[in-house]
Amino acid sequence: MNAAEPQRAAGEAAQDLVLEIAGLEKTFNPGRSNAVPAISDLYLAVRPREFVSIIGPSGCGKSTLLRLVGGLIKPTGGELSVNGRTAGEARLNRDYGMVFQAAGLLDWRTALRNVELPLELMGWSKLRRRKRAKEMLELVDLGGFASHYPAELSGGMQQRVSIARALSFEPSLLLMDEPFGALDEMTREHMQAELLKIWRETATTVIFITHSIPEAVFLSTRVAVMSPRPARIAAELSIDLPERTPQTRDTEEFFRNVSLVRRTLRSVEGQ
Amino acid sequence: MADPSTTRRARARRTLIFAIFLVVLALLYTGYKAFGQAIDDTQRDWWVVGSFLPRSDDKNMPPVLDILAEFGEAPREGGTTIGRLTLDGALFTLREAAVGFAAGTIIGLAIAVVLLQSRRAERGVLPYVIASQTVPLIAIAPIVVVWGRTGLEFLPWEWQDWMSVSVIATYLTFFPVAVNGLRGLQSPSPEATELMQSYAASRRQVLRRLQLPASLPFLFPALRIAATASVVGAIVGEISAGVRGGLGRLILDFAGKYITGPERLYVAIIGACITGLVAVGVVAAAERLLLTRRGIVAQ
Numbered sequence: 402m403n404a405a406e407p408q409r410a411a412g413e414a415a416q417d418l419v420l421e422i423a424g425l426e427k428t429f430n431p432g433r434s435n436a437v438p439a440i441s442d443l444y445l446a447v448r449p450r451e452f453v454s455i456i457g458p459s460g461c462g463k464s465t466l467l468r469l470v471g472g473l474i475k476p477t478g479g480e481l482s483v484n485g486r487t488a489g490e491a492r493l494n495r496d497y498g499m500v501f502q503a504a505g506l507l508d509w510r511t512a513l514r515n516v517e518l519p520l521e522l523m524g525w526s527k528l529r530r531r532k533r534a535k536e537m538l539e540l541v542d543l544g545g546f547a548s549h550y551p552a553e554l555s556g557g558m559q560q561r562v563s564i565a566r567a568l569s570f571e572p573s574l575l576l577m578d579e580p581f582g583a584l585d586e587m588t589r590e591h592m593q594a595e596l597l598k599i600w601r602e603t604a605t606t607v608i609f610i611t612h613s614i615p616e617a618v619f620l621s622t623r624v625a626v627m628s629p630r631p632a633r634i635a636a637e638l639s640i641d642l643p644e645r646t647p648q649t650r651d652t653e654e655f656f657r658n659v660s661l662v663r664r665t666l667r668s669v670e671g672q
Numbered sequence: 673m674a675d676p677s678t679t680r681r682a683r684a685r686r687t688l689i690f691a692i693f694l695v696v697l698a699l700l701y702t703g704y705k706a707f708g709q710a711i712d713d714t715q716r717d718w719w720v721v722g723s724f725l726p727r728s729d730d731k732n733m734p735p736v737l738d739i740l741a742e743f744g745e746a747p748r749e750g751g752t753t754i755g756r757l758t759l760d761g762a763l764f765t766l767r768e769a770a771v772g773f774a775a776g777t778i779i780g781l782a783i784a785v786v787l788l789q790s791r792r793a794e795r796g797v798l799p800y801v802i803a804s805q806t807v808p809l810i811a812i813a814p815i816v817v818v819w820g821r822t823g824l825e826f827l828p829w830e831w832q833d834w835m836s837v838s839v840i841a842t843y844l845t846f847f848p849v850a851v852n853g854l855r856g857l858q859s860p861s862p863e864a865t866e867l868m869q870s871y872a873a874s875r876r877q878v879l880r881r882l883q884l885p886a887s888l889p890f891l892f893p894a895l896r897i898a899a900t901a902s903v904v905g906a907i908v909g910e911i912s913a914g915v916r917g918g919l920g921r922l923i924l925d926f927a928g929k930y931i932t933g934p935e936r937l938y939v940a941i942i943g944a945c946i947t948g949l950v951a952v953g954v955v956a957a958a959e960r961l962l963l964t965r966r967g968i969v970a971q
Contacts, residue, residue: 473866492872499870505863509885518881519871570871 426478441631454617457627498567504559513547537565742935758943765918776845784853813912840909852894856887899951
């Protein structure tokens with residue numbers, strides 16, 4: 402249904418793509434004196450089961466891009482399709498699981514009931530959603546904390562509940578906006594390993610916003626580097642690591658990839 | 673997490689503190705009474721303070737024990753005791769207040785939900801909600817009663833005067849609920865709201881699963897205010913509308929006979945205080961029931 406084939410996905414059939422963005426434009430307050438062009442002429446294509454990190458200078462519009470993809474705000478121009486639908490349709494079709502920097506759990510619900518929330522909204526029966534929520538908490542290693550309230554969980558645990566919640570209804574696309582940004586370094590590395598495990602087990606496609614280069618390299622199959630505002634994807638780097646374990650962080654290849662991303666980022670910022 | 677025995681101990685301690693508070697209050701009262709009388713008796717020695725402090729006698733400050741004894745007295749030989757009259761009046765008033773409180777809470781929440789829908793509605797309507805509270809209650813009370821007696825024949829049930837008093841109590845109750853309820857409904861973070869959007873939640877689902885539960889910590893302080901306001905509204909409503917059977921009428925009667933028996937009015941005042949405390953207590957119990965299950969133990 403998309404006539405315009407994005408440049409970088411040339412040669413691939415449109416229906417094989419989870420996300421396809423071509424010539425995307427987003428201007429805030431368009432037509433007014435305080436108009437801010439946030440995104441301009443942005444192309445990106447994501448295949449199923451990819452883990453794509455989006456990295457860029459702060460304030461470049463990474464979060465805006467994610468919210469455009471998630472259908473929370475509307476673009477002012479260009480094409481954006483998720484599984485062949487518009488972002489808004491995909492949102493109503495519940496194609497997205499979203500995880501923000503703030504875990505955003507409801508304080509008055511236990512961990513289990515927080516994971517159940519989207520399933521409840523989708524009209525799942527109590528028995529079925531309880532079973533699924535328990536499985537999801539197991540998946541994020543929080544099986545023993547089902548009846549705990551968010552106030553009783555650490556920041557990392559809350560974020561894991563948030564991930565379990567986002568994955569509970571098996572969305573085709575997981576959108577993560579600096580999910581580990583508020584965590585300390587140790588927890589952060591642990592969570593990254595955890596996320597990779599979940600990604601492998603659930604075969605989800607992930608779009609991951611971060612401003613940490615090692616994080617992007619460790620997690621991703623591909624890193625997209627954004628330019629300063631008005632943002633576009635200035636470069637895409639495939640990350641080819643033989644394996645991804647905590648030891649990977651100390652390997653030659655890991656460092657090579659990190660410095661490659663760093664140099665690319667620097668050259669993009671210098672433009 | 674508090675275990676049952678510490679909760680019980682805490683409750684016992686609170687009861688004890690309250691009892692001590694009552695005793696101190698009675699002692700202060702008795703102390704000032706003696707002092708106020710002393711000013712009168714030895715005016716010359718006390719002339720400095722005596723010139724600007726009110727004096728006291730058994731008329732304006734009847735002895736504490738006399739007030740307590742008055743609970744058991746009967747105005748007519750062998751008739752109902754004052755304590756009993758006050759209890760009956762308090763129950764009558766409490767019913768009016770409870771109906772008014774319930775109606776006021778529903779109306780207040782409805783207003784909050786309507787105002788939540790758009791900023792423009794909020795900006796346009798909220799000033800009128802606030803202005804509604806500047807209308808003197810004493811002025812509207814007779815209007816409501818007369819209206820109830822003559823204008824509501826279409827209702828399937830017979831309108832009674834006490835219902836008019838409930839309407840007056842409603843008028844005082846809905847306001848704090850509407851204002852704080854709106855703040856509470858607006859309290860969820862933008863992330864929480866976007867998250868609900870990402871699940872394609874309907875407006876109604878957002879209201880029920882996110883906004884209403886999030887509003888409870890804001891709502892309960894308002895409900896406490898509303899509980900006392902409903903009792904005060906009911907008493908003032910009874911007085912200004914001339915409705916019989918409740919504390920308002922009792923206060924009016926006892927005030928008229930103040931010169932011959934000042935203790936009675938004090939009994940009625942104590943009755944009104946206890947009625948207000950009962951109303952607040954019910955709300956506080958509901959709050960504890962609903963909010964302690966959130967991991968953060970509300971005290």
